[in-house]
Amino acid sequence: MFGQTEDNIWDCLIVGGGLAGGLLLQALRTEQPALKVLLLERGTSLGGNHTWSFHGSDVPPQAKWLTPLVSKSWPAYEVRFPKYKRKIESVYCSIRAEDFHQRLLRHHADQIRLGTSVQEVRRDSVTLQDGRVFKARQVIDARGWPKKEALRGYQKFVGLDVKLAKPHGLDHVILKDALVPQTDGYRFFYTLPWSPTELLVEDTYYSNSPDLNVDQLQQEIMKYIATKGWEVESVIRREIGCLPLDLYGSAVSMTGNGPLQLGAASGVYQPVTGYTFPQTVACVQALAESSLDNWGAVLSQMQQRYNQQARYLRVLNRMMFLAAEPEKRYVILERFYQFSEPLIERFYQGRLHRGDQLRILCGKPPVSVWRALKSLF
Ligand SMILES: Cc1cc2nc3c(=O)[nH]c(=O)nc-3n(C[C@H](O)[C@H](O)[C@H](O)COP(=O)(O)OP(=O)(O)OC[C@H]3O[C@@H](n4cnc5c(N)ncnc54)[C@H](O)[C@@H]3O)c2cc1C
Structure with missing residues (x-):
């Protein structure tokens, strides 16, 4: 399909x-x-097996190009804790990987090569598994999470897309339902109503261990659904996730003459949620607005801003995973959701102001004071 010709020289090669x-x-x-x-x-499809969710406020207003990829959006979301409940009127959106794949392929088929494994990625060229070399003015490495050993917590979950026998009556997202036994860390159910009779329900844990008993969690999801009075007609799809949450870490930076990195490959993510979406969409918007020759400087600037935030967000992770007793972790989040909407939005975006940072940490911590102080360092 590809010969060793001028046709193999691109402005931008995206790997992943x-x-x-x-x-x-x-x-x-x-x-x-x-x-x-x-x-x-x-792989044989784009996006793997994911449902990516984000807050409307995570998306820069200029990023109109994102709209065709969004599978569904809702006008509000709700959080439920033992001593605090709140419905927040703020847009929440999801992209299903199957829609992502179909929509990208429909519009950009000529720019996509599936089943093409890249062996080596350099700043201005890539070598495919079969030995062919493609050159580009810019190569973007978007191959996902790098492997690294570090002290971490985990956000782990199993989710089921289910079809119900009757309408569920939900018109908004249940972002956190922590009114469930707090086993294996901070635990909550997450529910996305896709249609009047279809739901994604996830059983999620902020745990010290990456181990997941998938069959058991699947049963827990079915039990949870039954407690809501919903009757499952069929299970459509299952998704499993275990997102690493760093407790310590060093600043991310681009390596000398290596390729530019984007998404999980760059190490730029929201350390408390394990999500990459807010940071990735901001980087993509910045690249789309810049000339190719400036991309290195653009990403470097984004990384510097990220490094300042990440240091603080990792402190919050240490509070949660080192200072709080696992079954009491939810108390930290119960308090967090009482802050103002703009602060909550900035937290998800990873753009907290200094005042936000102080506000989150001040007051009597809902964990042992001694352990909280120790976890700061
Ligand atoms: C089930 C699940 C749900 C999640 N939900 C969310 C969410 O709601 N919001 C959020 O922000 N994050 C979510 N995450 C975290 C998620 O990992 C990342 O946010 C996101 O997928 C990272 O995107 P990425 O493109 O950097 O990496 P990936 O999505 O992992 O993509 C990397 C791609 O590179 C390809 N690749 C790797 N090596 C090569 C190679 N040598 N040659 C060619 N291709 C290669 C892979 O096949 C893959 O398609 C979720 C994770 C899971 C597992």
Whole structure:
């Protein structure tokens, strides 16, 4: 299919067709359609098996290119804790990987190569598994999480997309329902109403261990659904996640002459939620607005801003995983959701102001004071 010709020289090669690679392709095709872009994905589909969710406020207002990829959005979400409940009128959105795959392929089929594994990624070229070399003015490494050993907590979950026998009556997202036994750390159920009779229900844990008993969690989800009076007609899909949450870490930076990195590959994410979406969409928007030659500087600037926030957010992780007793972790979140909506939005975006940071930490901590102080360092 590809010969060793001028045709193999691109403006931008994107390696990895997950969330980051797919978003960049969509943004570039919309904002800089003259660029010659190619995305290389080793799998047979884009996006893997994910439901990616985010707050409307995570998306820069200029990022209109994102709208066609959104599977569903809701006008509000709710959190439920033993001593505090709140419904927040703020847009919440999800992208299902199957929609992501179909929509990107429908509009940009000529720019996507599936089943194409890349062996080596350099600043201005890539070598495929079969030995062919492609050159580009910019290569973006979006191959997902790097492997690293570190002291971590985990956000782990099993989710089921289910079809119900009758309408569930929910018109908004239940972001956290922590009115459930607090086993294995801070635990909550998460419910997305896809349609009047379809739901995604996830059983989630902020745990010290990455181990997941998938069958048991699946049963827990079915029990939870039954307690709501809903009757499952069929299970449509299952998704499993275990997102690493760093407790300590060093600043991320681009390596000398290595390729530019985006998404999980860059190590830039929201350390408390384990999500990459807010940071990735901000980076993609910044790249889509810049000329190719400036991309290194653009990403470097985003990383510096990220490093300042990440230091603070890792302190919050240490509070949660080192200072709080596992079954009492929910108390930290119960207090957090009582803050103002703008503060909550800035937290999810990873753009907390200094005042926000002080406000979150001040007052009597809902954990042992001595352990809280120790976890700061
Ligand atoms: C079930 C689940 C749900 C999640 N939900 C959310 C969420 O709601 N919001 C959120 O922000 N985060 C969520 N996450 C975290 C998620 O990992 C990341 O946010 C997101 O998928 C990272 O995107 P990425 O493109 O950087 O990496 P990935 O999505 O992992 O994509 C990397 C891609 O690179 C490809 N690849 C790897 N190596 C090669 C190679 N050598 N050659 C070619 N291709 C290669 C892979 O096949 C893959 O498609 C979830 C994770 C899971 C597992």
